[in-house]
Amino acid sequence: MMLTASAPPLGERRLLADHPSSPLPRVSTKELIDLLTHAGLTGRGGAGFPTARKLASLDGRRPVVVGNAMEGEPLSHKDAVLLQHSPDLVLDGLTILSDALRSSRTILALGARVPAPQPRRGIEVRRLEDSFVAGQETALVNQLNGHDPVPTDPSTPVFRRGVDGRPTLVLNAETLAQLALVVRHGSEWFRSQGHPDDPGTFLVSLTASTERLLPQAGVLEVRRGIPIRELLERGGTDLTCLEAVLVGGYHGAWVPASALDAPLSRGGLAPYGATPGAGIVHLLDVATCPLEAAARVTEYLAEQSARQCGPCLNGLPRMAETMRRLARPGADPRLVDELARLQTLVSGRGACKHPDGTVRFVASTLRVFDRHVDEHVRGYCDRDLPRRTVR
Amino acid sequence: MTTRLHIDWTRCDGHGSCAELLPELLAHDDWGYPVSRTGEPEPAVPRQLDGLARRAVSACPLQALSLRPAG
C-alpha cells in the first residue's frame, strides 16, 4: 500500500522539508480511515478533531472535498507558508481524498494572504473573501455555495449537506499535507514525532507584541508536545522580556511566563484552558499592559462578528467596552462581575463558536492577569503603553 | 431520549412568543433574545411542556425554533 520512492523525512522538519516528487500512492477510503486512525492525526485548523472520524462521518456518495486555506486570523501565517513552500503536499492530500472518496468536486479555498499553487487537474482553486469568521467550516461552505461568508445553523452539519447540497469534507490545508505524508510514509513514521496522545508535527505561527521580544517573527515546524520554552528559544525569543504567551490565537488562552515548561499538546495545555488550535503562539512583552492588549483583541473580535446572531452582535461589543474600561487604571471593580455576567450570556448562543472563543480569551485574561486587574482597580498600571501592539 | 429546543440563531430576531409560551424554559436577555433558564444552551423539554413547545415552534414568525431528539 505504501509505495514511495522517497525516503521519509527525519526529525521534526516534515512539512517544510524538501519533497522530491514521486508517484502518489492510491488508497481506498477504508484503508485511509484505518491509516489515519492508527496515525492519530487530528485537524490542524483549530478544532483539532480526529481526521479519521471526520472522514468516516461523511454521509453519502459523491461528496465534495474542500481544502481550507482561508487563514482569516491575523496572527496566523502558517497556511501561507505551507502553500508557498510545499504546495504539492496540500494538493496531494486533496488528490488522495478525491480518488478515495470519488468526490464530485475537489476545491482548495484560499484567503487573501495565501499564495495560489500551480494548477493541478481535478482541483478547483478558489480565491475567496476572507475575514475572521469566513474560514469557519459552515461559513466557508456557505460562501462556496454563492452566499455570504457567514456561518449557517449547525443543526445541519456539512458532512451531511454542504457544497451543492452534497456531503462535504472540509480539512485545513496543513491537515491535508500531513495526510499526504501519512499515506506516503505510514502511521508508525507519523507517530515517531510528538506525543503518544497527540502525535506528529505541526506548524506554529510565532509573533510578539514588541520587536525586542521576538526580532524575527515566523513560522516554525515543531513536534506536538514541544515544551513552550523550547519553541520560544528556537524562535529566537528574548525570554527576559516575556510576560505571557497567548496560545491558540484570539480565541485561545494565556500561559504565564512562569509556566513555560508546559508542552504544546492538548493534555499539556488543558490546565490553562488552551489547546494547540491552529498553532498560533503570540508573545506578550512585560512592557505591554496585558489588559490594554486584551481590550484591543476583544474590540477586534467584536468587530468581526458576522452580525447574524443577536447575542454575539450585541454581547461582544459590550464585552469589549467593558474590557476597555477595565484597561484604564482606576477601573470600577464591578466591571469584573459584569464581564462574568456577559460571558454566561453569550456562551453557546450563536450559530458558531465565535462568542465562545471570545469568552475563552476574556476569561483567561482575567484569570492569568488577576493581579494586574487588581492594580488597575486600585488605580495604577506599571506598564508603558507599547508602540508595537497586538495585531 | 430527551427532546431539546433548538434555536436557529441565524433566524431568531427576539420576537418573544417562545419565552411567553415556555417561561419555565426561556427568559429574555438584555436585547430581547431567548435565553435558556435550565443552564444548558438547548433546554431539554419535559413531557408536560411538549405540547406548548410544539406550539412555540409553529408560532415563531421567523421559524427559528425546532425540536430535536438529543441526549
Next chain:
Amino acid sequence: MNAMLSTALWDLGRGTGVAALVAMTISLVLGILTRSGRDALGLGRFGLNEVHRTAALTGVGLIAVHLGSLLFDPYAQLRLVDLVLPFQGSYRPLWLGLGTLAVDLLGVVTVVSLLRHRVGPRVFKAVHWATYALWPIALLHALGTGTDAATLWLDSIAAACVTVVTGAVLWRLSPSFASRGWHRLPRQVAR
C-alpha cells in the same frame, strides 16, 4: 330565481364584502403589531399573532361566502372566470377586476402562509409583503364596485379602516420600529 332570493344573495354579498374588509383591516393592523414584537392589547406576543391569523382566516371565510353568494345571484352577473381573471367582468369591470386581483393575491398569501413551514421563512416573508398591496386593492374594490359607495355607513367604515391602517403603517415605517422595542444593534440577515 325569484327577486327576494336574488336580493338576499346580493345583500349577503355586500355584507360579507364589507365584513371582510373590516376583518382584513384588523388582520393587517394586528400583523403590524405582531411584527413589532411588543405586547399590546393585553394579548401578549403569542396572542397577537394568533388573533392576527384568526382575523385573516375569518376574512378568507367571509370572502368565500362573498364570492359564493354573488356567483349565485344572477343580478351580479359574476362568472367563475371572474374569480380568477381580472377585468373580464360585465358589471363595473374595472372595480370588479380589482376585487378579482385581491382574491388572487389573497389566495397566494393564504396558501403560502398555511404552508409556511414547507416553503421556509424567506419565501413566507416575501409573499407576505403582498398584503400591503392586497389591502388597498380590496378597499378600492369595495368603494368602486358596491352599490353602497358614497353611502354614509360604508364611507364611515372605510374612513375608519383607512385611519387605523395609515396610523399602523406610519408606525411600521418609523425608525425605532425594527428593533421590536429593544435597545440593540440591528442584525445583518445573510444573503
